[in-house]
Amino acid sequence: MNNTTLLKVRRFGKIGALVSLILFAAALLLAAAVTVGTVWLAALPGDGVTVSMTGSAEIRVGSESFPGLWSILADSVAYAADGGPGDAQSEAYKPFLPPEDQEIRVGLRLFSSDFSSAVIRTQGDQKVIDAVTDPSVYRVNDLILVLAAGIAFLLSAAAALWLLRALFRALAADGSPFSEAVVRKMRAFSFALIPVAVFSSAGETLASAFLSAGRDGGICIQWGVAAAFLITLCLATVFRYGVQLQRESDETL
Secondary structure: OOHHHHHHHHHHHHHHHHHHHHHHHHHHHHHHHHHHHHHHHHOOOOOOOEEEEOOEEEEEEEOOOHHHHHHHHEEEEEEOOOOOOOOOOOHHHOOOOOOOOOEEEEEEEEOOEEEEEEEEEEEOOEEEEEEEOOOEEEEHHHHHHHHHHHHHHHHHHHHHHHHHHHHHHHHHOOOOOOOHHHHHHHHHHHHHHHHHHHHHHHHHHHHHHHHOOOOOOOOOOOHHHHHHHHHHHHHHHHHHHHHHHHHHHHHHO
16 A cells, blocks of 8 residues: 555544544533433423423315315214214214314324314305314423433444544554454444444434324334444455455565
């Protein structure tokens, strides 16, 4: 390997080591800040903070088209007012005009929102549906779980960045980059990405569940970090082969 290439590799290693150190310090500071916030929330008495939010929508449709549209929109209907069929759900009411100016418990799915009740009224030549969702309840205890997963992710990321800094420093050292020290540090960094992927996936899954107010938010997997682990492990294998070639070349000389 010529001197120009070696100088570029060393310069790259020095810059990477500096950037990794800055990111390492930032991750630790952020982890400390999140830890302080989590401890403060955990110190609140009981379920100290609960936020309940309700969504609403107004749907307007022509009176002539309303029966057909209603049969498509409404999964089930239960009339809450006295004198109706009671709270029993009935598919038979779907094709017909529901009673107006009274609350109707109905399953409506619009875009990404589920509406559980509605009031229907006539306005001119239009039917107006005022639909309301069930309350979405956000509790501080659920937020604490999200923050705890975030702390674990930040600490694992800090550890990975520290090992990445060691790898860059090995590249910045004198001599060929194809050395056992570089291969060992590269493998150590690649395996350090496993807890990063696990905790980041857990944190994103918990955050999704929290933001959806306990509904099924699905399982999130950080495929990008997993791919980075595999790529780094492959690079370590390539560098190990380079070490063997470098050793054979040195022995030949």
